[in-house]
Amino acid sequence: MIAGLVLRSLDRGALAFLATLAAIGVLVPVLNFLVPATSPFHLSSYFVALFGKYLCYALLALSIDLIWGYCGILSLGHGAFFALGGYAMGMYLMRQIGTRGVYAHPVLPDFMVFLNWPELPIYWYGFQHFAYAAFMVLFVPGVLAFVFGWFAFRSRVTGVYLSIITQALTFALMLGFFRNNFGFGGNNGLTDFKDILGFNVQAPPTRAALFMSSMLALMLGFIICRVIVSSKFGKVLVAIRDAEARTRFLGYRVEAYKLFVFTLSACMAGVAGALYVPQVGIINPSEFSPGNSIEAVIWVAVGGRGTLTGAVLGAVVVNYGKTYFTSGVLAPYWLFVLGGLFVAVTLLLPRGIVGTIHHHWREWRERRRITGGAPYAAARPAE
């Protein structure tokens, strides 16, 4: 039954997209390992890690697109769920360091030894087990989103108000995680990781495996989103986006729909963060900064809100641009570009890249249908 649901939800475009993702997921490690370093087709391990990072961003963008594009919830604090997932994974990785830390303490991470903590705080218990950490990656962002959403949606906080308080949420979390006595490494965050599941985090095979896991997570996330938005449930979400009051009057429990999709989206963001941390090797409180969350929203806007594929594309394109700009002499101008992108996309390209292509494609097909296969003939009737 589930298979049927999945198959029905995947149209030709979605299948093509998934096939592309899968091909990249296989091709990149192959080009990294099997092609000799002298060949022009060889991809360095640096590139694998970089692209893996983009995939995590893409998953985050996907989670934002699900709620913003299909349900009209503009969260400016999704970076918080991303970072929480990242911290859960970071805690697992910290516990894996064991005695290889600077202070060689068997249980306490370095920063706790440094701060003279006598023992491990209770909320760090269990993180030496991968399964527990993986559960927490979903659980912590999910619970936060559920509680926050339960309060917010039930009292009908919508639109920009919701955006502002989500921003305040991530801001508050950032201030908290910056504090040393929160027990998450304060300013420096968690870093200096050694192993994940017994494999060296830095080793190229591990990196390739993480890359492929990110790709799998992204594909899975895409399928889940696709199933949701093409089901009847998804139609209700779109109805809520376009006319919330009317949907409520039709008898739908708007809050319940929003709460479900918001919590799901937070869990997806958490997974993205968890895959992100071992690939970049650090998680610190600046991931909570409101600017990061807003930047993630602009990826979605650039790619095309409400298209899913657009979110993935936007995240990769914008982040590639960021890497390109910030690693060269153009570094001081990156913020001009990013800021200009915000303005230009909202003013000139409100549908985003994919949305605009879709729009023109549909118009073109429509015209062809009307005029019977002559696309360039005068399609519009005289006024």
Next chain:
Amino acid sequence: MRAFSDRLIALVFVVAALAAVVTAARAGPYEDGLLRFTADSFDETIEGINAVATSGNALAAQIIGALQEGRLLFSANEKRVFVREPPDRLIDAASGRPLAGNAPSDLAPVRLNNRLRRIVEAALGGLSLMAPDAGRRLEAAQAVLKSKDANALGALDQAISRETDAGVKQALIEARAAVVLYLDAASDADKIDAIALIRQRGDQDALGLLGGLPVSASPAVKKAATEAIASIENSLAFWNALQNAWYGLSLGSVLLLAAIGLAITFGVMGVINMAHGEMVMLGAYTTFVVQQLIRARNPALFDYSLAIAIPLAFLVAAFVGILIERGIIRFLYGRPLETLLATWGLSLIMQQGVRTIFGPTNKDVGNPSWMSGSFDLGLITITYNRLWIIVFTLLIFVGLLALIRFTRFGLEMRAVTQNRAMAASMGIRTSRIDALTFGLGSGIAGLAGVALSQIDNVSPNLGQGYIIDSFMVVVFGGVGNLWGTLVGAFTLGIANKFLEPYAGAVLGKIAILVLIILFIQKRPRGLFALKGRAVEA
């Protein structure tokens, strides 16, 4: 009458003659004390210090000071003491005149150990109790209050009887009370009197004095001290609350300044302007530029720099605001989420622009003389810059209310807000009003920048620190209501400062954010929500 003045003159003569005799005979306590320095024994030196310090001789302070610095020399053979003045000059300690003729061959410095150094310090403190400068006397009295040195008692009594300045006298009396309180020889009645005196002082020092009483004190004294401590703690708590309230007012005024422009653009027009903080920053940088020009061209005008910067900052920010409205925001009316993203992008561009032009470092914006310094009100300290900012904020607030209430522009602004179509059909050029309203909100942000440049670092990130707080204020106070913004800003400011001592600055801020998030759940449209038709418009 004649006889009286004659007798007075005679008395003066007698006194003068006696003084001359005493000096000539070299037999006063001062000279005795000097002699003891020549014995080269620590115990004798202590006697010498005490004798010299209590002698009342004008040279005493100089001698003890020289002793402290190792410049006091003695000759055991000639039984004389000298002070070495920096360019190798010897001064006879007895007469204060430079030494004529050859110096004695066996000159050696008077030696000190740690015990003596403490005594020297106390003696110096006692001596400066009678210094000609009132400021130094006050300092000396405070020092005695802290040291509770019993040796200073004599000097204190003498100083109290001679003191003319009321403030210094009070300090001396309190210092004496502190000494008496810790003097084993003093009677319980004296000690209880002293406690009463210290209790009146009522500050942290007094608390320390009373709290540190030795265990050996008698029960009556202890009881009086405990009562005094309780009363002082009460009054301290009261002043503490006042001080917190003042800090809260100050923070509230800063929040209000930053939020009031937002209350216009967001509250009245419904436009989310994430670049609002950058308007504040523009105002601050305008102040910086004005001050730079004044420093370079005409430093005498520096005290007026803010008066020049205020209109300029308003104009600069308002101009940029109108540009933004005409260039971007007017295409996005009715799409608040897109407006939010576009203005966020603008804020990035403006920050980076300022960073490119002025550099990433903090700029030095000076306080004019009338804004620096502070004064004490009871036990709280009020700085002039904070005070002026509160006044400035309230002036802006009142001015804005009057503008909206009484001018034609204000009327048209309200009309457009309430019913755009109707206002347009009555002949109001709504797009012009939109631009001007946005310009007004931005201009006020520029004014906020002038004020904030006085208390905050002027850097490209100046505005970012205020944007979330400002939105919180507007949302908390209620959208579309300036009074709500006022109440919201001061409530948040004061709540923040009262939470800080218990939770620390960061946790206090987090607590406030969480409280606001919870509050919005309860009243999604703020404290002073609009009612009726305007709500859904």
